[in-house]
Amino acid sequence: MTVALETVDLPTGETIGYREREGGSVPAVLLHGNMTSSKHWDVVLEAMADRYALYAMDMRGFGESSYEEPIDSLADLAEDLALFVDELGLERFHLWGWSTGGGVAMEYAAARPDRVRKLVLLAPASTRGYPIYRKDERGNPTDEVLTTREEIARDPVQVAPVLEAHEREDAATMKAIWNQLIYVNERPDPERYDEYVADMFTQRNLVDVDYALTRFNVSDEHNGVTEGSGRAADIEADTLVLRGEDDLVISEAMIEETLADLGETATFVELAGCGHSPLIDDREQLLEEVESFLEA
Template identity: 30%
Template sequence: MPTIKAGDLDVHYLDYGHGEPVIFVHGNWASSGWWLRVLERLPAGYRGLAPDLRGRGATQGPDNDYTMPSLAADLWNFADALGIERCHLVGHSLGAAVVLQAALDRPDRVLTIAVLAPPWVDGMPDEVYQPERQQLLKDNPDFFAQAIKAMAPTAPEDDLWRELVAIGHSQRLSAANGAINALRAWKPGDALRQIGAPALVMGGELDPLVTAETVKRAAAALGVEPQIIAGVGHSANLEAPDRFVALLTAHWQRTP
């Protein structure tokens, strides 16, 4: 799997297909492999690129403040390193916030944007902000595995799943804490409408974290109708990749 120098990072990434570039950004306690089933199903005419974020997966480099503007800057450094000027952006959970911030920062570089399980666009609520839970997830691999499975209840427990759980648990605690602090501070709200690019907002019917109301709020901020995917939890990219790719493909094909 390739690695490329991007800013102060050596970014590990997956690279599938040929054509219009699509950058896929994973969530917290995750890695690029969460996009594998999607990348395998990409239609002809698209090139899917999925990097490991700072502090996660096989990407190497120092910690930083892990704020949304910093993670968005990492994304554009990655695009620059690959010579990509404009692209489609797709983000999951924390990655949804990253791509939305990246699109706010550089709307001229965004062809379309799609987000799955987008976090709170008015800031993470106090009842969800649990720094002590991040420590527990890192300290206890069994608890971590159970917690991740509860988030994606219909994902097949195959070899890929076991690999993703192991890689996710290897994430730096500094990156995990940075993520929840960033989500607490990130409050773009209705300013997201300034992005202007065609947007798709998706959520899982069974998601225990990003509720339908949270998805609807993000969709309203972007000026679109939400798509709630029936019978899946937080991670339709693993739980229902065929349906997820069908929604993405229709979204891209509606765009001139």
């Protein structure tokens, strides 16, 4: 099926890029994670059942989308999503968020529960955020959470090396980071991998997104940075939470927090032999679980 790269202008002045797979009658919107864009959904756009009309959005500051107004929160990105689906005329749709996109999807589903048919969260940021801890002299995390953009940008383990690779457009270093943390089992074919890395360098908001992740909190708990909004309880859609058993980015504890906060609406499935990118590790297993859930 044909995939078209399109753009749409929002009333806020931002332009949103997106990939639309033509055909299908059941709309589903896909939200990528940090350091990626809609480009990284290509394996799903190629293989998901043709009954689905797929819209993979570049969030503000990623891929083909603009970054006129900096973000402070994942809720800012959820508001972009709200305007985006209105511009496309999507009234009710399935919503699938991966990693950071999972947090954005939760914000949207809580704010507009009538618009989301079913919610899929693939290796999502916890409902209580994704903290970045201060490192000691050996580079090991302490129990102190970084709270400012300036501190986050200087983090010597999780952030600064990525920023430096971005500034130099250093593909070799970026691949080394991804091979260590994301593609721990399988890797994309060389041509696709090169395209992914080139796409990573289009991001303009890495520190802003990391800052937003530390402040994201839709639970009833204080997460060490912000008081919880309690909005997880406003999510009405049946929700599938997925995590690869070898995920080095999203821990089991983070998934347990998410499941506890979402309550009875959520079902959890562990993906065997997968890390943080089941799209590459085992696309067939991933799509089997997602499509079975959406069709139930």
